[in-house]
Amino acid sequence: MLTISCEEMKSMDSYAIKNIGIPSIVLMENAALKVIKNIDLHNINSFTIICGIGNNGGDGLAIARHLILEEKYVDLFIIGNLDKATEDFNINLNILKNMGMKFTHITGEKDLTILKESLKRNDSTIDSIFGIGLTRNIEDLYKEVISLINSKSKNILSIDIPSGLDGDTGKVLGISVKANKTVTFHLMKKGLLDKEEYTGEIIVEPIGIPKKATDTILKRME
Ligand SMILES: NC(=O)C1=CN([C@@H]2O[C@H](COP(=O)(O)OP(=O)(O)OC[C@H]3O[C@@H](n4cnc5c(N)ncnc54)[C@H](O)[C@@H]3O)[C@@H](O)[C@H]2O)[C@@H](O)CC1
Numbered sequence: 001m002l003t004i005s006c007e008e009m010k011s012m013d014s015y016a017i018k019n020i021g022i023p024s025i026v027l028m029e030n031a032a033l034k035v036i037k038n039i040d041l042h043n044i045n046s047f048t049i050i051c052g053i054g055n056n057g058g059d060g061l062a063i064a065r066h067l068i069l070e071e072k073y074v075d076l077f078i079i080g081n082l083d084k085a086t087e088d089f090n091i092n093l094n095i096l097k098n099m100g101m102k103f104t105h106i107t108g109e110k111d112l113t114i115l116k117e118s119l120k121r122n123d124s125t126i127d128s129i130f131g132i133g134l135t136r137n138i139e140d141l142y143k144e145v146i147s148l149i150n151s152k153s154k155n156i157l158s159i160d161i162p163s164g165l166d167g168d169t170g171k172v173l174g175i176s177v178k179a180n181k182t183v184t185f186h187l188m189k190k191g192l193l194d195k196e197e198y199t200g201e202i203i204v205e206p207i208g209i210p211k212k213a214t215d216t217i218l219k220r221m222e
């Protein structure tokens with residue numbers, strides 16, 4: 001099976017956006033719908049969704065929106081500096097705000113208590129903290145959040161990459177989510193191979209990046 005690096009994924013993303021003209025928000029929406037497709041909506045009715053402030057978090061916000069439209073119960077948590085959020089994250093956060101969706105911004109211990117209760121109560125946890133943008137060891141509040149996710153969740157679904165796993169080497173950067181299932185976008189990432197303990201079942205879902213983008217980048221990086 002073809003596996004790619006985070007760098008190659010970023011290049012394919014940006015080729016599709018810049019050279020082919022697919023708006024990045026379209027790719028994000030496609031990604032969200034592919035995750036929804038892999039959720040058993042007949043048996044899972046309540047979700048705790050934890051979002052970072054990058055595009056992995058943006059995926060989580062779009063997923064939250066579609067679950068709400070499916071009349072599911074969603075507790076939404078965001079961790080990170082909202083002033084540094086990406087454009088696509090903000091588009092999806094703005095939509096949720098306009099829909100009247102409340103969220104807990106995790107900034108301290110009291111928010112961790114709210115998170116813990118949510119994780120214990122709900123059927124499923126969706127990990128949308130970090131994807132291919134994880135660059136360094138996870139520390140502090142992020143570490144506490146991931147530890148709670150691992151210890152209190154009934155079932156964990158990771159978006160693109162279990163948060164904490166290096167997408168290229170598979171190394172655990174301080175701590176990593178231990179998912180039951182990971183839905184990764186476009187192509188298999190090198191770092192997910194043989195990491196069952198952290199990825200759980202891996203599902204690879206195309207998100208609308210044309211073959212021309214993939215082939216161009218693979219040729220460039222030969
Ligand atoms: N149009 C697109 O670009 C698409 C992107 N997608 C999603 O976007 C993800 C990549 O998004 P980003 O590149 O924004 O990055 P991430 O969302 O993976 O990372 C978020 C942010 O975390 C910060 N960070 C990294 N390591 C950290 C650490 N140890 N502690 C605290 N903060 C840390 C980084 O500054 C980064 O901005 C993919 O994994 C995928 O889920 C998908 O929606 C497909 C489309």
Ligand SMILES: [K+]
Nearest residue numbers: 130159161163
């Ligand atoms: K993730």
